[in-house]
Amino acid sequence: MVEAAIAMTLLLTLTLGFIDFGYALYQWNAATKAVQVGARAASISNPVVTALASAAGTANTALVGTAMPENSYSYSCTGAGVCCTGAGVCTSTLNQPNFDAIYNRMVVFFPRLQPANVRITYSATGLGYWGRPGGPVPTITVSLQNVTFQFFFLGALLGFDNITMPPMLSTVTGEDLKSTYP
Template identity: 35%
Template sequence: MVRDRSLRRFLDDEVGISLTEALISFPIVVLIFAVFVEFGFLMFQWNQTVKALQYGARLAAVSDPVATGFNPTAIAESGPGGTAIPAGASFTCGPGLAGCDVAALNRIVEGAGGRPGMRDLNWRIAPEKVVVVYELSGLGYYGRPRGAVATIRLEVRGVTFDLPFVGSLLGLDQIEVPAHPVTITTEDLRTCSSC
């Protein structure tokens, strides 16, 4: 009977319930807070990548062509003067540096001569992860002094987000940054770095 009363008293006792509830809910609250913080960091990294691509597209527009097969001056001189250069032909550099002038691509990604590159905006971007596509836009004409007008598209492939806490905890540490291509036209820009 004494034993039955002490067991009943123990079961009816509510001392420490608040502490138990707090110990159960605290890890969940911390995890939710960490997810919010890392989601903000993920958005920051995505924005950082897009800004690096915009900067790289601008550098590609005013630099020597990165794709080895693209020569805007030769294209502009290859037809009857004054007629429109047809749109559609494209020249690709990447992924993995295929079809690239590696030195020109390194100037855009790494920077050169005191000028920053894409990597200064996002350290995860490497030359072998950048894809550059030059596409004839149909805006130029044969005989144009500065060569054919092209549209330059840059994108990254294989760059992953850095999620230090939630990424390793939940196995989400290999999520790739979306390609998010950035495009710029070379119409009013000089496409050579030494002119």
Template identity: 30%
Template sequence: MVDRGSLQAFFDEEDGVTLVEALLVTPIVILAITVMVELGVAMFQWNQSVKAIQIGARAASVSEPLMTWETYEAAMMSDWSGTNEGDPTPVAAVTISCGAGSSPCDSDGMDRLLTGGDGACGEGGLPIGMCDVAPWIRAENVLVTYSRSGLGYVGRPCGPVSTVTVELSDVEVELLFLDRVLELFIPDRSPFEKITIPRHRVSATSEDLSNSNKSC
């Protein structure tokens, strides 16, 4: 028969309580710290990606179209027949795109947009390109759209004025170790290794759309 006093002493025993509490709390603390680190890295890459789009839009607005001049002008001047030089630009909406999800852009033009012209991502000379700021951006992530702005006039020497939009899509942030930590607690789960950044776009009004120093 179990002595009542011994049983009470067993229930009153507190040795090892701290260890048990630590074993219960430690996984939660590790998971919380991991999530905070991963979110911090993801937000940094997200912010850098948005900054890269701004740089890309600015560069595209002062560079030659990323498709051929003939293709660009054929679209922008598609309804200029019957107009006279000096007339206001027609107001009908016209757009032409190249890049992600569309027809390919000129490879040299896209390289200039991404690398700034030095052919390499990362720190380098000026001007800087999109992947100098966000090295994870690739040509297949970038869509460039030229839309008629309604500015300018028929016969403008440097071509029609357009609104240049640079859009980023399908950019994924790779998680450092959250997937491995989750695997310790939830072995049978879907892989969680990447986060896709939502689509972002930035627009700028074109200036001379030229790679040279000529001015309009």
């Protein structure tokens, strides 16, 4: 009886551990797919940054038609606030309906996702030109931050805490950014 109890405890712990780490792998894959879908949706949707259209403005007519320099702008937005930052300060407002459309596509693949976990960054990488009628051609990065693996069995039985996933991201080049998606 004693040997069976020891062996069953060890076997049960190992089996439940395998199940929990399999579930952690599932969570990782679901979060990765959500980021990929979010990046694709952001590349064909209206921007979540209200100031993006004016980033390649026509204020300096001497520059119109010349190549857009790298690092001329960068805007980063999360669903946690109404402000998008550029160079660490609030430079634009978040277009909440556009952000929600992208977020709603992502949450289908990863239901535990919260808007505060999603960061969308638009940055200049030398594509497009000054004065382009459709605005600049940004590189869009969608990333997840502060998302945790949740352990069900090991957390209850052995006291494992949830482990924070490393930030994951997907980067794509903006396409038309003027569609009526979704």
